[in-house]
Amino acid sequence: MTLLSDTRYLFVRYLKKLIRNPILLFFSLVQPIIFLVLFTQLFERFANVPGFPAESYLIFATPGILLQNAFGSALQSGNSIVSDMDTGYLQKMLVTPVSRYAILLGRLTSDAFRVLIQSTIIMILAFIMGATPVTGILGMLLMLLTIAFFGLAWSGISLAIGLKTRSSETVFAFGSFLTFPLLFMSTALTPLDFMPDWIQTVSKLNPISYTVDAVRVLMINGFVWDTILSAYLVIGLVALITLGSTLYLFRKVVS
């Protein structure tokens, strides 16, 4: 299967690019770490409010911060395809018999892998600070898997925009534009009951909430399969839309 081997070669290419630019990886971790250290300190007493669903704000917010990081990373994923288009590298690949879909798949899998690495680092840091998941190692692995799947689904949007606009500025602006409103209007950093009514409504429609809730039950409550499966359903739906449009636009570029 050339699709698989080509995907592997391209995955390795993107991975090398990632490892060889450690500063980029470092800076992308700065924001979630600030949230993890400062933001959770700032809101520590939030946990004392009656009805707060966790014993500490840190343990409550860690799933949200993990997904914030995954979301932000995924939304920058389109930059690399823009850069390959700008430098002519995409064309260089397209005049070879390399599998067209491998170009996309290599990109997506390496993005997911990147999110996986970042999430592991954040999770370990949170663990050191005292956020221990009740589901143990197995739960942690399932959390990571869920987050990676989530990142994969959302990187589709960024790739689609990159393919359509061919401008990394637009990709970047769109990413920053989308991140905070969607995160603040989800259950990432605040319990649902604590929100004003209208934000509750938005939050219930917000796909991010579903994933946050799934990661959070793994952290706090245990393997609550209802919550976990509905998250996968929502992520699957998002993936279908974003990756579908990416595929459509990519076909237009490569034909």
Place this chain on the structure above:
Amino acid sequence: MSNMIEVKDLVLIYSNGTKAVDNISFNVKKGEFFGFLGPNGAGKSTTIKVLTTLLRKTSGSVHVAGYNLDKDAKEIRKMIGVQSQETAVDGDLTGRENLMLQGHFQQLPSKTLKERVDELLKLVDLEKVADKRARNYSGGMKKRLDLATTLVHRPQLLFLDEPTTGLDPQSRLAIWEYLEKLNKKEKTTIFLTTQYMEEADRLCRTLAIIDTGKIVASGSPNELKQQLGVDSIKITLKDCAKDRTTAIDLLKSLTGVSNITESGDCLTAFAKNASQLIADIVRALDSLEIRLAGISFSSPTLDDVYLQKTGKRIRTEDLVKTPSATFMGRRR
């Protein structure tokens, strides 16, 4: 199959309505060194993109390496090597990794690939920096690496879109020598576009000149020069803006002048008997008090062919040697 490329009635209209290629037909023989010349925006790169399966043509028929472009794009991609105008090497990867990756794209087995990569690194003289990241290479080194990546799978047909643009004379000469060797020894058919006449004249055995999407002339460099059949006299005026029209009128009145073209501050008159005319021109201009900055004449060059066919002057900088004084001299 004696033709490596067969193009018949090719038309390409971009989605915004621009007709980039307007009904062109040409063949490139197997083993040929073929030059595709034309001003910027004439349709050279667009044609290459169609032939290399990157752009879908509007109409016409194209065969590359015996395969029909519409049906067997994938087979064509295995046969061709393509160097585009942009130097597309991945700066985060080393030279060796760039070559290996390209070999993987071409589905070469690992063992053969490793040997081939060593061979190519030697060939383009990048052995010493093979394991350094390409980001740190000089422009010439990147270009050489880029060329090497297109050769990994020993393509039968090589497309080169302005391969030496922006290179220093030394690197350019090295690439020329290598391309000549590739064409002669490995029998690789080469399709080259260039803006440099000297490059076309030295390397190509057959040329086609394209302008605004149409092929305006084709043949071997010598045939094209002979077609022109006249010498050219280049006249540079001290005050071009003031004297140009008077000078043109004067040149037109001289017997033997067949055509006059303008470019920059320089007029070029085409005539059969340049060596006799030149004295007349100097005298006549002098009598009208038109000051000359320089005058020279030459037997037909590809430059002149190009200028006559497209009305544009190609880059005239000398590519390898420094220019010798041409005032009143005869140059080839």
